[in-house]
Structures are given as C-alpha cells and as structure tokens.
Amino acid sequence: MNLNQLTARQLQKKLDAKEIKPQEIISSLKQRLAESEEKVRAYVSGADFSSIPDEGLPVAIKDNICTKGLNTQCCSKILKDFKPPYDATVIKKIKEAGLSVQSAKTNMDEFAFGSSTENSFFGATHNPWDIERVPGGSSGGSAAAVAADEAIWALGSDTGGSIRQPASFCGVVGLKPTYGRVSRYGLIAFASSLDQIGPITKDVADSAWLAKIISGHDIQDATAVDIPVPDYTKALVKDVKGIKIGVPEEYFVEGLDEEVKEHILQAIELLKKLGATVKKVKLPHTQYALPVYYIIATAEASSNLARFDGVEYGFRTDSKGQSLIDMYEETRGEGFGSEAKRRIILGTYVLSHGYYEAYYLRAQKVRTLIKNDFDAVFKEFDCILTPTSPTPAFKIGEKAANPLNMYLSDIYTIPANLAGIPAISLPCGLTKKRLPVGLQILTKAFDEETLFRIAYTYEQNTSWHLEKPKL
Amino acid sequence: MAISKDTVKYVAHLARIRLKPEELDVFSVQLEEILKYMEKLNEAEVSHIPPTSHILSLKNVFRADQVRPSLDVDAVLENAPKKKDRQFSVPKVIA
Amino acid sequence: MSYECVIGLEVHAQLNTRTKAFCGCAVEFGKEPNSLTCPVCLGLPGSLPVLNQTAFEYAVKVALALGCQVQKNTKFDRKNYFYPDLPKNYQISQYDLPLSLKGSLEIESADKMKKIGITRVHLEEDAGKLIHLDDASLVDYNRAGTPLLEIVSEPDISSPLEAYDYLTVLKAILQYLGVSDCDMEKGTLRCDANISLRKTGVKTLGAKVELKNMNSFKAVKDALEYEIGRQTDLLSENKGIIQETRLWDAKKLATFSMRTKEEASDYRYFPEPDLPLFTIEDSLIEKIKGSLPELPREKSARFVKEYGLTEREVKLVIQDKDLADYFEACCKLYPKAKIINNWLIGAVSAEMNSRKLEIATLRLSAASLIELIKLVEDGSVSNLVAKDVLKEMLDSGKPAVSIIKEKGLAQISDTSQLEKIAGDVIKENGRSVQDFLAGKENALMFLVGQVMRKSGGKANPKVVQEILRGRLKNV
Known part of the structure; x- marks a missing residue:
C-alpha cells in the first residue's frame, strides 16, 4: 500500500517509529493527485498542490473554513480570492496539535447549499466510486478526497447532513459533533443554529482522534460549550454488550432504496449478534424535519449572507449602475449562484413581514417537538440507528433541475442538526453497482463516546471501511 | 400559498439581489412548490409548544471588557474591492 | 383652533466601556480610520459575536436607575437591512424581549414636576461612519460595534421645552451612572423625536412625523418648535400631515422631508442564533442596585x-x-x-x-x-x-x-484715598446729591457707582457707601 492510502493513525505510528518522513507522505499524496484529481476534482480548481506543508500530517480543509492568508471562497464567485486575515479556531487547534493545514481547499456546494457538490462556482466534484455520480454534499470535496486517497483526512461542515451524506456516498467516515462541541469561529456561516465542523476520515479511530483535536470551548464562540472534552480515542472499545439501540420506524418508509435498507438491516443484525439489544422506536415528528429545516436554515442563511455585498471583500460588480442599490443588487445577482439565490430569497420570504409567524416561528416550535422526540427515545436507548441517506450516490445532473427532490436526499440527516445531537456515518456495505452505503448512528448530546464505541465495534467486525474505489 | 412574480421580485429586492427575467420565472414556480411542501407544518399541533431558537440550554455567555489587539489597517483593507484614504469606498449614499 | 402636541423621544447613548459590544476592539475617538477593527466588528465571514459583560451590566444599571422592570429573560435579535455603515447588513439589537421595560423619569418643567414614561431600554451595537465625497462615500468601521443603549420614551412629552428638560435629566442620570459621555456633538448621545399634533381635547393622534439629525438639546427643542409651527399651519389650512421622516437643518433652522423611501422597512427580526439567551438573576439586580451611585x-x-x-x-x-x-x-x-x-x-x-x-x-x-x-x-x-x-x-x-x-488689582479700602475720590464725585454730581437728600436712596447707588468707576473697579463698595453717607450727612 502507498502511504497516501493509510489512515492518519497508521501514518503517525510510522512517523513516531521514524520508519518514514513527513515528506514521503506528501510526495505520495502529490503522486496520487497527479493520477486522480483530474477525474475527481475534489479540490478547488486552480489550487496549487505543491504548497502542501512539509511537516505534520496534512489535513484537507473545506473551502468554508477560514485559513489565514489562504483563499477561502465558499466555492462562490462572490467570495472570489478572499483571503481571511485570521485562522478559524479549528485551524489553530490543528496547528497546535502538530498537524499541518493543506493550502488547497476542498470543493463544496456554494456556501454549503446543496447535497451533491454540483453547486460549486469551480465546477462539480465526482464520486471516486463512479465518476458519473455525485460525491454527495455539501462537503463532497472533502469526502471524495479522502475516499480517493487524495487526502489523509479532512474537515467538513454539516448543517443538515453535509458531512454525513457525502461520507456515506463516498464510503468514508463522517462525524457531525454535538452542536456546541466544536467552535464555529471561522466557519463561514450557513445556518448558525445548525452548523458544526467535523472530521471526514478513513476509519472511526481517525474520526475520534481528529474530533478530540478540534473540540472544546472557545472564548470567541458563545455557543461553544465550556465542558471538558473526553479523550475520544479511549472510547474506541470493541464492545456493544448491553447497548440499547433504537431503530425508528419513520426512517424505513417509501423512498428508501431496497439495497440500502438491506445493508442497514444486516448491520443491525450484526450489532445484535455482538450483544446489543435492538428495538423499534418512534420519532413521530420526523415527517416535519425537512420543512422545519428549510425554513430555519434558509432564514438564517438569508441574514448570514447579507454581508456579501461588495463593500469590504470579495466580488464587486463591474456594471455601470451608479447607485448604491444598483451596486448591491448587481453584485449579489452576479456573485451568487442559482441555489444560493433561491435559498436567500426563500429565507428572506419566511422572515418577511406577515409571514414570520406562519413560517419561521412555527418551524421553531416544531423544532421543539423534534428535539422532544429524541429526548424521549434517549431516556431509554443509548443510540439510534438509521440509514444515512435513502439512496446511494445519484448521477450528476439527476436532481439538479428539481430543488425539492434534492432536498429530500437529506431527510435522514437533518433531524440530528435540528436536535443538536451528534451523529456519525460509517460504511456498511456496497450495492451491486459497488456504490457505498452509509450507516448513521445518533446519540444524545455530548455523548460522542458512545457514538465512537458503537461505530468502532461495528467497523472492527466488518471490512467495509477497507474497500477502496477503483479509479 | 401561491407566490406571485411580484412577490418574488419584492423579496429579491429586500435581499438586494437582481434577478434576470428567466430567473424570476423559474424561481416563482420553484418557490411556490417549496412553500407548498412547507405547508405540511400546519398539521403539527404547536399551540402550547415553545419555540426553540437555541438548541443549547446555555445562558449568560459573556466576555470580559478587556481590549484585544485590532487588525492591522493594511490587513483590514487588503480584500477591499475599492478603497480610498484608508477607507472602504462605495457608490455615493444619497442621504 | 388650538392644537396640542404629543412627543416621544428615542435616545441612543454610547456606553463608555473599554471595548466594543461584541469584540475586544477598543472604543476610542479620533483614531486612524479602520484601525480599531477586527474580524468581528468588520463582520468578516466566519466571525462571531460574544457579548461584553460590562456593557450588559451598564445597560441593567441604566434600566434600574430609570425605574424599569428588568426582565428575567432577555435575548438579542438581528435587525436586517442593507447599509454600508452596517458591516454585516444586520444590526444585533433587541426586539421582543428587551432587557427592560416600563420605567419613568421625573422632570421639572415650567415649575411643575412631571413623570415621563420610559417604554424600554435595550442594548444594541452602533454602526460605522460614512463620509460623503462628491462621487463616493467612504466607510470607517472604528465606531461599528460600539455598545449603544436605546432609551425610548412614551409619547408623554407635551412641549419642546419638556423634551429639552427630559434630555437634560436623562443625560445627568447617565453621567451620574458613569456609563456614557453623553456628548451630542461627538455623537455619543443621539436623539430622534416623534411628534404629532391633535386638536385640544381630542384623543386620536394625528400623523406621526419622525425628526432626525439634531445634534444638540437645543436643536431638538428648535426642531420640535419649528415642526409644531409647520404642522399647525398645515392643519389650519385643512391640509393633511404626511407621516414621514424629516431632517433638521441647523443652518436653515428648518426641517426638510427625507426623500420618502420606495418601500416600507421590513427588518425581518429574528433571534440572534450566535448569542445564547440571557437570564438576569435577582442576585445581579441586587448587586447592581447596591452599586448605584x-x-x-x-x-x-x-x-x-x-x-x-x-x-x-x-x-x-x-x-x-x-x-x-x-x-x-x-x-x-x-x-x-x-x-x-x-x-x-x-x-x-x-x-x-x-x-x-x-x-x-x-x-x-x-x-x-x-x-x-x-x-x-x-x-x-x-x-x-x-x-x-x-x-x-x-x-x-x-x-x-x-x-x-x-x-495692582487689590481693592482699595484705604479711606484717605477713597475720601478724595468721594469728594470729587460729590462735587461733580450735584443733581444726584440733591436727589439723595430728597430721600431717593437710588441716587446713592449711582454715586457709589461713580466712585467705583473712578477707582477702576478697585474700590471697596461697602467702604465707599459708608464714606458717601458720612459726607452727605454734612452737606
């Protein structure tokens, strides 16, 4: 195996034993990039791969996480060539841990608006398992880079499934930590009450390691909770005896792909065999999660994205309109892509006079019901198991024409964001067409340890995480 | 809830986005479809349910009133599309 | 036909904390443009606000001093509108759960005590400053994010003089609390006024006009007086009052209509997701009450x-x-x-x-x-x-x-010097001497004045009076 194919933990062992030098990892990554990046396009186009730093295990960073002096463009024309004058807190933590930050950022749907990484100003990313298919999104670049061994590991962000769904489509491990576990300072906000940064890795052990590095209190983020971060790597125990697993009925309904369903049921059977108890549970308000999400997320986004106006940074229109309003409207009309415009307009609409109560306030109330559903289940159960996505990776262009159809692909991942709880997606099978299937595990807030324990036990008793795409 | 082109135009203006005529056509159809889907929420019984604006039960998060270094003005202006006299320049605001 | 006016004032006072409301940039005047800024107050992508504890406590302090009901639960909201001095194109403010409601302020106006209701006191962030050139406007964000207190009065004020007195008392309270410099010329205190006229004895209010751009208490009074005149004239000609915002022109001493906006403002308020909720415990209220000067x-x-x-x-x-x-x-x-x-x-x-x-x-x-x-x-x-x-x-x-x-400004109390001057004055002012002798006490004061004048103001007036009385007795 080439070095670029190993996990971060395997590489660190070799580095510690002085079997290899950091530069060897870099050269093996560069070699891989030369072979496969043209097909996958996991990184923002025009990125210069020569600048991967020579020291420490490199981490690939999604294009919406601020890196001082390095392009951070959210894959949008409106943030073209934006170089933040500061590092996000997670970037500082990564550097403090002795890891290095790749200067080439990973591709994403513009401002994380999407589930396919087709909505990037720099063009679509392709799924390494089938380059005619999408890698999922919005952290599709991060997931595809890890899956294609073009990165050792990566950071993504997850507002409604943007880490887990691409991890599932690309056959890698994606974690959305508890809301408040990881500082959002320096994450270019999509929906502030839902966004979390998380790791995308080749296995659960790497996920636990990177999660531990990036988690913790931050005086610059009022929502980053001040409670100690456990050593998640200590939770990597192969034992699920006595673990109570709930499987929600509402997730096994029309729209769920048969092959995906089959693999999830097999995973459940395996965990049972390993000593877990499994019961059906009810999350009765699941059907409302998607509309609630699209109201809250677009409302917050409409406000968060108001700052992109051509005044302080980013793109400003060249058009000859003379007034300030012309400058604003042209800049934003030209600078945002279709999906961004659609969501900003939707979000503006649901907050506008006369509609606030009917949409936004009602959505916040139903959000309470959804959270209550989870609270009730976690009184009795240690975790909830579901598919990550109703289908495996779909074809590029397949859902592009119908936004609502695209939104439906996040139907299983959105509830965790609404409830603020942690969730992980890990590989649990390949379809007949050799497309990865993801298993989603959810636990109560700040119980990432149980999450890692169950995920690790499952992973160590299967070999799905060892499968590689044939590129 | 039907959403007219005029409404989309008005909302786009509130959001300071100029839409091309063809975008206006497509968006009004798509937004109507999406909003129709959102109506599902009307089925939920929420009359006694408090809204969740923040999922965490965190309260009273403050910072101390202590000065931290500001950015260098060069760094502040580095990304500016247009600047003059160490300030950001915008089309004249008519007061 | 007589009219009475109904006035409400909206005051914005900058708090004199060391740092801004949501970041660690210093609050200072007269610094190089944009030198007191950071990712947070510039609204750079990815930055997040964290509330300044002192600003919050100052706000509670003011609320208590104004007898407001400090709310147990309070939150911040985003007020969304586009303007170049607003880096995020939304202002962090407070909407439906402000930190305090329902206070009052007592003023003495025209020798009568009067209570003016305070609707609410809340905390928000200030905007940056715009400088208008011929062909462009320039933005300096040094002021952006400075903590700002909004103090809204009930429409209980019934004359421009009362408005003036209200502002004077409010300013004194803020200064006593040590929370604001309250300098209208520097802009650390700003005041907008709402005014409407109604026929005396009638309950329903007329159209409300908002007045802005007054940069002194006197300007507030002048603008209101001007506006009462303007509206009274219109009403007596049976013309309607347009609900609008008008700007005070301190040079022309008149108000002018701000060009009516093409749309009504729709601020799309919603709870600020980046700032968790705040609970004001009784213990904090007691602590602050105890520290009120x-x-x-x-x-x-x-x-x-x-x-x-x-x-x-x-x-x-x-x-x-x-x-x-x-x-x-x-x-x-x-x-x-x-x-x-x-x-x-x-x-x-x-x-x-x-x-x-x-x-x-x-x-x-x-x-x-x-x-x-x-x-x-x-x-x-x-x-x-x-x-x-x-x-x-x-x-x-x-x-x-x-x-x-x-x-050599010492007062002359030396009688020999003064005797001489007094003698001269008596000689030169025969008429006044006659008057005094005829019983006109005022005439003496005139003579004292003459002595003072001759002494270059240095004479001790008491001594002069005595000398004059003594001499005149003997005339």
Whole structure:
C-alpha cells in the first residue's frame, strides 16, 4: 500500500517509529493527485498542490473554513480570492496539535447549499466510486478526497447532513459533533443554529482522534460549550454488550432504496449478534424535519449572507449602475449562484413581514417537538440507528433541475442538526453497482463516546471501511 | 400559498439581489412548490409548544471588557474591492 | 383652533466601556480610520459575536436607575437591512424581549414636576461612519460595534421645552451612572423625536412625523418648535400631515422631508442564533442596585438639606455631576455654600461655556477658586475685579494672589484715598446729591457707582457707601 492510502493513525505510528518522513507522505499524496484529481476534482480548481506543508500530517480543509492568508471562497464567485486575515479556531487547534493545514481547499456546494457538490462556482466534484455520480454534499470535496486517497483526512461542515451524506456516498467516515462541541469561529456561516465542523476520515479511530483535536470551548464562540472534552480515542472499545439501540420506524418508509435498507438491516443484525439489544422506536415528528429545516436554515442563511455585498471583500460588480442599490443588487445577482439565490430569497420570504409567524416561528416550535422526540427515545436507548441517506450516490445532473427532490436526499440527516445531537456515518456495505452505503448512528448530546464505541465495534467486525474505489 | 412574480421580485429586492427575467420565472414556480411542501407544518399541533431558537440550554455567555489587539489597517483593507484614504469606498449614499 | 402636541423621544447613548459590544476592539475617538477593527466588528465571514459583560451590566444599571422592570429573560435579535455603515447588513439589537421595560423619569418643567414614561431600554451595537465625497462615500468601521443603549420614551412629552428638560435629566442620570459621555456633538448621545399634533381635547393622534439629525438639546427643542409651527399651519389650512421622516437643518433652522423611501422597512427580526439567551438573576439586580451611585434627585435633596440651599438654587450644579462634586469639594474648604454655588453657576459656568470646557478640563482646582472667593469675601478684591482675576487665572494658571499683586488689582479700602475720590464725585454730581437728600436712596447707588468707576473697579463698595453717607450727612 502507498502511504497516501493509510489512515492518519497508521501514518503517525510510522512517523513516531521514524520508519518514514513527513515528506514521503506528501510526495505520495502529490503522486496520487497527479493520477486522480483530474477525474475527481475534489479540490478547488486552480489550487496549487505543491504548497502542501512539509511537516505534520496534512489535513484537507473545506473551502468554508477560514485559513489565514489562504483563499477561502465558499466555492462562490462572490467570495472570489478572499483571503481571511485570521485562522478559524479549528485551524489553530490543528496547528497546535502538530498537524499541518493543506493550502488547497476542498470543493463544496456554494456556501454549503446543496447535497451533491454540483453547486460549486469551480465546477462539480465526482464520486471516486463512479465518476458519473455525485460525491454527495455539501462537503463532497472533502469526502471524495479522502475516499480517493487524495487526502489523509479532512474537515467538513454539516448543517443538515453535509458531512454525513457525502461520507456515506463516498464510503468514508463522517462525524457531525454535538452542536456546541466544536467552535464555529471561522466557519463561514450557513445556518448558525445548525452548523458544526467535523472530521471526514478513513476509519472511526481517525474520526475520534481528529474530533478530540478540534473540540472544546472557545472564548470567541458563545455557543461553544465550556465542558471538558473526553479523550475520544479511549472510547474506541470493541464492545456493544448491553447497548440499547433504537431503530425508528419513520426512517424505513417509501423512498428508501431496497439495497440500502438491506445493508442497514444486516448491520443491525450484526450489532445484535455482538450483544446489543435492538428495538423499534418512534420519532413521530420526523415527517416535519425537512420543512422545519428549510425554513430555519434558509432564514438564517438569508441574514448570514447579507454581508456579501461588495463593500469590504470579495466580488464587486463591474456594471455601470451608479447607485448604491444598483451596486448591491448587481453584485449579489452576479456573485451568487442559482441555489444560493433561491435559498436567500426563500429565507428572506419566511422572515418577511406577515409571514414570520406562519413560517419561521412555527418551524421553531416544531423544532421543539423534534428535539422532544429524541429526548424521549434517549431516556431509554443509548443510540439510534438509521440509514444515512435513502439512496446511494445519484448521477450528476439527476436532481439538479428539481430543488425539492434534492432536498429530500437529506431527510435522514437533518433531524440530528435540528436536535443538536451528534451523529456519525460509517460504511456498511456496497450495492451491486459497488456504490457505498452509509450507516448513521445518533446519540444524545455530548455523548460522542458512545457514538465512537458503537461505530468502532461495528467497523472492527466488518471490512467495509477497507474497500477502496477503483479509479 | 401561491407566490406571485411580484412577490418574488419584492423579496429579491429586500435581499438586494437582481434577478434576470428567466430567473424570476423559474424561481416563482420553484418557490411556490417549496412553500407548498412547507405547508405540511400546519398539521403539527404547536399551540402550547415553545419555540426553540437555541438548541443549547446555555445562558449568560459573556466576555470580559478587556481590549484585544485590532487588525492591522493594511490587513483590514487588503480584500477591499475599492478603497480610498484608508477607507472602504462605495457608490455615493444619497442621504 | 388650538392644537396640542404629543412627543416621544428615542435616545441612543454610547456606553463608555473599554471595548466594543461584541469584540475586544477598543472604543476610542479620533483614531486612524479602520484601525480599531477586527474580524468581528468588520463582520468578516466566519466571525462571531460574544457579548461584553460590562456593557450588559451598564445597560441593567441604566434600566434600574430609570425605574424599569428588568426582565428575567432577555435575548438579542438581528435587525436586517442593507447599509454600508452596517458591516454585516444586520444590526444585533433587541426586539421582543428587551432587557427592560416600563420605567419613568421625573422632570421639572415650567415649575411643575412631571413623570415621563420610559417604554424600554435595550442594548444594541452602533454602526460605522460614512463620509460623503462628491462621487463616493467612504466607510470607517472604528465606531461599528460600539455598545449603544436605546432609551425610548412614551409619547408623554407635551412641549419642546419638556423634551429639552427630559434630555437634560436623562443625560445627568447617565453621567451620574458613569456609563456614557453623553456628548451630542461627538455623537455619543443621539436623539430622534416623534411628534404629532391633535386638536385640544381630542384623543386620536394625528400623523406621526419622525425628526432626525439634531445634534444638540437645543436643536431638538428648535426642531420640535419649528415642526409644531409647520404642522399647525398645515392643519389650519385643512391640509393633511404626511407621516414621514424629516431632517433638521441647523443652518436653515428648518426641517426638510427625507426623500420618502420606495418601500416600507421590513427588518425581518429574528433571534440572534450566535448569542445564547440571557437570564438576569435577582442576585445581579441586587448587586447592581447596591452599586448605584447617588442620582441627581437624591443629590439635590441632600444638597438642600446639607447646605441649606433651595432646590432651584442647586438645579444647575446638580445637572453636571462633576460640577456637583466640585461644589462639594469647595464646600469642604470654605463653608459658605450659597456663595460657592453663586460662583459656580455664575462666573465659573460662564468661563466653561465660553471656553467650551468642562469643570474637569478648566484647570481650576477647588483650592484656587476658594482662595479667590476668600479674597473677595475679606474685601481684598472687588467682586467685579475678581471675575477678571478668574479669567487671568485660567489663562495663565497663576494663583489669584499673585495676579492681584502683579496687576495692582487689590481693592482699595484705604479711606484717605477713597475720601478724595468721594469728594470729587460729590462735587461733580450735584443733581444726584440733591436727589439723595430728597430721600431717593437710588441716587446713592449711582454715586457709589461713580466712585467705583473712578477707582477702576478697585474700590471697596461697602467702604465707599459708608464714606458717601458720612459726607452727605454734612452737606
């Protein structure tokens, strides 16, 4: 195996034993990039791969996480060539841990608006398992880079499934930590009450390691909770005896792909065999999660994205309109892509006079019901198991024409964001067409340890995480 | 809830986005479809349910009133599309 | 037809915390443009606000001083609108759960006490500053994010004078609390006014006009007076009042319609997701209540009691906390409160006004003022000359005694010198002498004045009077 194919933990062992030098990892990554990046396009186009730093295990960073002096463009024309004058807190933590930050950022749907990484100003990313298919999104670049061994590991962000769904489509491990576990300072906000940064890795052990590095209190983020971060790597125990697993009925309904369903049921059977108890549970308000999400997320986004106006940074229109309003409207009309415009307009609409109560306030109330559903289940159960996505990776262009159809692909991942709880997606099978299937595990807030324990036990008793795409 | 082109135009203006005529056509159809889907929420019984604006039960998060270094003005202006006299320049605001 | 006016004031006061509301940038004036900025107050992508605890406590302090109901639960909201001085294109403000509601402020206006209701006091962030050139506007974000207190009154104010008095009392309270510099010219205090007219005795309000761009308390009063005139004229011609925003032009002394906006504002308020909720515990309220300083009304009552002055006499000194403190410092050195008070509201205030200085920046220690007052009281210098001595003290920084000595300004109490002048005056003013002898007491004062004039103001008027009386008896 080439070095670029190993996990971060395997590489660190070799580095510690002085079997290899950091530069060897870099050269093996560069070699891989030369072979496969043209097909996958996991990184923002025009990125210069020569600048991967020579020291420490490199981490690939999604294009919406601020890196001082390095392009951070959210894959949008409106943030073209934006170089933040500061590092996000997670970037500082990564550097403090002795890891290095790749200067080439990973591709994403513009401002994380999407589930396919087709909505990037720099063009679509392709799924390494089938380059005619999408890698999922919005952290599709991060997931595809890890899956294609073009990165050792990566950071993504997850507002409604943007880490887990691409991890599932690309056959890698994606974690959305508890809301408040990881500082959002320096994450270019999509929906502030839902966004979390998380790791995308080749296995659960790497996920636990990177999660531990990036988690913790931050005086610059009022929502980053001040409670100690456990050593998640200590939770990597192969034992699920006595673990109570709930499987929600509402997730096994029309729209769920048969092959995906089959693999999830097999995973459940395996965990049972390993000593877990499994019961059906009810999350009765699941059907409302998607509309609630699209109201809250677009409302917050409409406000968060108001700052992109051509005044302080980013793109400003060249058009000859003379007034300030012309400058604003042209800049934003030209600078945002279709999906961004659609969501900003939707979000503006649901907050506008006369509609606030009917949409936004009602959505916040139903959000309470959804959270209550989870609270009730976690009184009795240690975790909830579901598919990550109703289908495996779909074809590029397949859902592009119908936004609502695209939104439906996040139907299983959105509830965790609404409830603020942690969730992980890990590989649990390949379809007949050799497309990865993801298993989603959810636990109560700040119980990432149980999450890692169950995920690790499952992973160590299967070999799905060892499968590689044939590129 | 039907959403007219005029409404989309008005909302786009509130959001300071100029839409091309063809975008206006497509968006009004798509937004109507999406909003129709959102109506599902009307089925939920929420009359006694408090809204969740923040999922965490965190309260009273403050910072101390202590000065931290500001950015260098060069760094502040580095990304500016247009600047003059160490300030950001915008089309004249008519007061 | 007579009309009465209904006025409500919306005051914005910058809090004088060390740092901004949501970031660690210093709050200072007159710095290089954009030098007091960081990712947070520039609204850079990815940055997040964290609330300044001192700003929050200052806001609670003001709310308590204004007798507001401090709310147990409060939150921040985003007010969304596009403007280049607003870096995020939304302002972090408070909407439906402000930190306090329903207070009041007592004013004395035209000799009557009146309670003006306070609707709410809430905390928000200030915007940056725009400079308008011929072909562009320039933005400086140094001010952006400065903590700003919004204090909204009920429409309880019924005259421009009351508005003026309300602002004076409010400013005094904020200054006593030490939370704001309250300088309208610098913009640390700003005031918008809402005014509507209605026929006397009628309950329904007329169309509301919002007045902006007043940069002094007097300008607020003038603008309201102008507006009452303008609206009364329109109403008496049976013309309607348009609900609009008008700007005060301090040069033309008139209000002008701000071009009506093409759309009604739709701020799309929603809870600020980046700031968790706030709970104001009773313990915090008790702590802050315990730390409240003596407020103007309490101080006024104490001055009346301790110094034997009337409420009216101390009113001016009370309005300025530093001046009130100065008054007390003086009284410790020289226990004649009434004389000190007269000096402070007279000669000293005149110097403060003409020099545009505060008592603290006037460079006049309590001890040196008292030295001067004592010289007047013991007859060493006349009251009239003392005012010039005060000017000289402020100009040169020299003590009163040396100025009097150097310039030979000492009061003449030496009777032989004064006898001579008095003799001359009696000779030269036969008519007045006649008048006095005929019983007109005023005539004596005229003669005293003549002696004073001849002595260059240095004569001791008491001695002059005695000499004149003595001499006139013998005429």
